[in-house]
Amino acid sequence: MIEVRDLHRRFGEVVAVDGVSFAAADGRITGLLGPNGAGKTTTLRMLYALLKPDRGRVLVDGVDAVAEPEAARRRLGVLPDSRGLYKRLTARENVEYFGRLNGLDEAQLRARTDALIQALDMRAIEHRRADGFSQGQRVKTAIARALVHDPRNVVLDEPTNGLDVMATRAMRAFLRRLRDEGRCILFSSHIMQEVAALCDRVVVIAHGRVVAAGTPDEIRDRTGEANLEEAFVKLIGSDEGLLA
Amino acid sequence: MREGSGFEPPPAPRVRRGWRVVFCKEIVENARDRRALSSALLYGPLLGPVLFAAMMAFILGQQREDAEKQLELPVAGAEHAPNLVRFLETQGIVVVTAPADPEAAVCDQQQDVILVIPPDFGERWSRGEPAVVELLQDQSRRRARIPVDRVTAQLERYAAQIGLLRLQLRGIAPQLASPLIVADRDLSTPQSRAGLMMAMLPYFLVLSAFVGGMYLAIDTTAGERERQSLEPLLITPQPRAQIMAGKLLATAVYAAASLLIGVLAFAIAIRFVPTAQLGFELSLSPAAVALICAVILPVALLASSAQTVVASFSKSFREAQTYLQFLILVPAVPSIIMAASPMRAEPWTIATPLFSQSVLIYTIARGEPVTPGEVLLSVATTLLLAVALGWIAVRLYRREQVVFGG
Numbered sequence: 001m002i003e004v005r006d007l008h009r010r011f012g013e014v015v016a017v018d019g020v021s022f023a024a025a026d027g028r029i030t031g032l033l034g035p036n037g038a039g040k041t042t043t044l045r046m047l048y049a050l051l052k053p054d055r056g057r058v059l060v061d062g063v064d065a066v067a068e069p070e071a072a073r074r075r076l077g078v079l080p081d082s083r084g085l086y087k088r089l090t091a092r093e094n095v096e097y098f099g100r101l102n103g104l105d106e107a108q109l110r111a112r113t114d115a116l117i118q119a120l121d122m123r124a125i126e127h128r129r130a131d132g133f134s135q136g137q138r139v140k141t142a143i144a145r146a147l148v149h150d151p152r153n154v155v156l157d158e159p160t161n162g163l164d165v166m167a168t169r170a171m172r173a174f175l176r177r178l179r180d181e182g183r184c185i186l187f188s189s190h191i192m193q194e195v196a197a198l199c200d201r202v203v204v205i206a207h208g209r210v211v212a213a214g215t216p217d218e219i220r221d222r223t224g225e226a227n228l229e230e231a232f233v234k235l236i237g238s239d240e241g242l243l244a
Numbered sequence: 245m246r247e248g249s250g251f252e253p254p255p256a257p258r259v260r261r262g263w264r265v266v267f268c269k270e271i272v273e274n275a276r277d278r279r280a281l282s283s284a285l286l287y288g289p290l291l292g293p294v295l296f297a298a299m300m301a302f303i304l305g306q307q308r309e310d311a312e313k314q315l316e317l318p319v320a321g322a323e324h325a326p327n328l329v330r331f332l333e334t335q336g337i338v339v340v341t342a343p344a345d346p347e348a349a350v351c352d353q354q355q356d357v358i359l360v361i362p363p364d365f366g367e368r369w370s371r372g373e374p375a376v377v378e379l380l381q382d383q384s385r386r387r388a389r390i391p392v393d394r395v396t397a398q399l400e401r402y403a404a405q406i407g408l409l410r411l412q413l414r415g416i417a418p419q420l421a422s423p424l425i426v427a428d429r430d431l432s433t434p435q436s437r438a439g440l441m442m443a444m445l446p447y448f449l450v451l452s453a454f455v456g457g458m459y460l461a462i463d464t465t466a467g468e469r470e471r472q473s474l475e476p477l478l479i480t481p482q483p484r485a486q487i488m489a490g491k492l493l494a495t496a497v498y499a500a501a502s503l504l505i506g507v508l509a510f511a512i513a514i515r516f517v518p519t520a521q522l523g524f525e526l527s528l529s530p531a532a533v534a535l536i537c538a539v540i541l542p543v544a545l546l547a548s549s550a551q552t553v554v555a556s557f558s559k560s561f562r563e564a565q566t567y568l569q570f571l572i573l574v575p576a577v578p579s580i581i582m583a584a585s586p587m588r589a590e591p592w593t594i595a596t597p598l599f600s601q602s603v604l605i606y607t608i609a610r611g612e613p614v615t616p617g618e619v620l621l622s623v624a625t626t627l628l629l630a631v632a633l634g635w636i637a638v639r640l641y642r643r644e645q646v647v648f649g650g
Binding site for chain 1: 251261262265266269272273274276277471472473474475476477478479480481482483644647
């Protein structure tokens with residue numbers, strides 16, 4: 001369960017996030033939809049305590065991410081905007097490194113890494129060095145390392161960026177599986193199709209504010225547009241930066 | 245994928261373990277990188293000693309050559325002082341005709357030294373007045389000093405001889421004209437003469453620590469940011485101090501390896517310097533080598549934390565490399581000062597990192613004793629500065645901007 005209450009953040013004169021509130025429930029996929037530059041990445045970075053909000057609160061399973069950033073991070077698995085791997089380590093070593101940093105003991109580490117390598121279909125690259133991985137292989141490894149400590153809450157910043165169609169489909173299936181295990185999934189995207197196809201709940205962000213929240217059906221009803229795409233454009237005010 | 249029980253977050257990572265995880269990973273990862281490995285085990289340690297041995301062999305060879313060479317002395321106006329010229333020739337100096345423009349020849353470095361005898365030499369000589377000769381030379385040229393000294397010595401001998409003759413002719417005891425005789429006694433021992441040449445040695449050793457750790461200092465900071473693995477690392481539950489401690493110590497291990505190989509390479513390289521012919525010894529006993537290691541080892545940590553701090557400000561690998569190439573010149577300052585005017589071991593030099601290594605290694609290389617207290621003070625102050633810089637690096641990593649660079 002992730003709760004965000006009235007987050008504000010500015011960089012110099014630029015107001016990046018201007019009063020964002022939403023909640024992402026366990027067993028649900030929540031999509032953060034907005035055009036590029038709407039404040040999605042900044043919101044997520046405050047959520048996993050990389051940036052401090054100027055104002056507002058973030059609660060991860062009730063733990064205050066501002067007051068106790070390290071405790072909050074233990075409850076979060078994060079696929080951040082930057083997802084670089086260590087090229088001279090194998091896929092497995094990359095995942096294990098983050099398991100150790102999360103305090104897993106060797107037995108837990110082996111069990112969790114094995115389970116993720118199987119679930120993400122990474123056997124072929126398990127013992128290969130990350131140098132020369134395809135985009136899909138890189139994202140898989142980055143997701144495995146984000147989930148190695150078995151977090152209840154999973155945050156992904158534009159997880160399908162750069163993936164081809166097959167990899168995107170596999171990713172969606174994987175996210176549904178995580179949801180069905182009872183986890184809280186929060187991901188950001190600027191791609192409407194993806195949000196429509198995957199989300200139980202949508203939070204639409206524009207200009208650093210939440211302009212709408214609800215199920216895709218509720219959003220269609222509220223805007224009076226039968227077409228979800230038209231509904232989004234109406235909410236955001238323009239179709240700039242939004243990919244259909 | 246999830247078996248059984250609910251999602252209990254793993255227990256808080258044992259804080260003491262975090263640095264070890266980072267440390268082991270950085271050691272292993274960089275051991276797989278040919279650039280990191282070769283700079284720590286090859287270029288770093290060998291650059292200094294090889295450069296040093298080559299430089300010293302060149303200087304020594306040159307000095308010997310100059311001292312033994314038959315000296316050719318261009319003389320302008322030889323016809324004004326035939327007796328003087330004949331005297332010089334009996335002393336093994338080959339007098340040749342000077343070029344048309346003697347001053348230009350010295351300025352252009354075509355000649356080391358030229359003797360100019362003015363036309364009024366004979367006239368003043370016969371009147372018993374001091375006759376003037378000019379020795380054209382460039383004092384800023386080290387190599388020219390040996391022929392200049394030789395010619396000056398011969399001219400002074402000639403002047404003294406004639407002076408004695410003149411006094412005797414007038415019936416005065418020559419001793420009356422020499423109320424004071426300065427006798428030079430060279431008290432330098434063979435080792436101390438060699439030690440002067442070794443004033444630059446500490447820098448060459450310190451250099452190997454900087455070169456050996458440079459790659460890791462960049463790779464673990466600016467490199468990590470450039471390849472976009474910094475953000476994932478910083479959002480693990482590990483405190484920044486643990487992450488930074490692991491990175492710093494891994495860098496220090498590579499720097500220390502480079503340093504130790506450098507000291508050994510130097511102890512070996514020094515045997516190939518042709519010092520025997522010059523009559524002084526240049527060798528380091530195993531005990532001296534061990535002592536040098538003890539004195540210089542803390543520099544590995546100091547170099548690592550200084551380089552890490554600088555690299556932490558850089559946005560990219562290349563930018564960090566540029567800064568660090570300048571940083572490497574800083575430790576040369578104490579050695580250059582030492583070479584210009586050797587300092588004794590005083591409390592302030594022993595308490596100043598990099599200065600203390602310069603002074604102590606210089607002292608050890610001269611074969612003189614250093615006290616355990618001096619070594620301890622040097623080690624302690626150097627480690628203190630290293631830890632202070634390491635703490636600055638941690639502070640830099642606690643800032644939000646660290647993710648974005650700068």
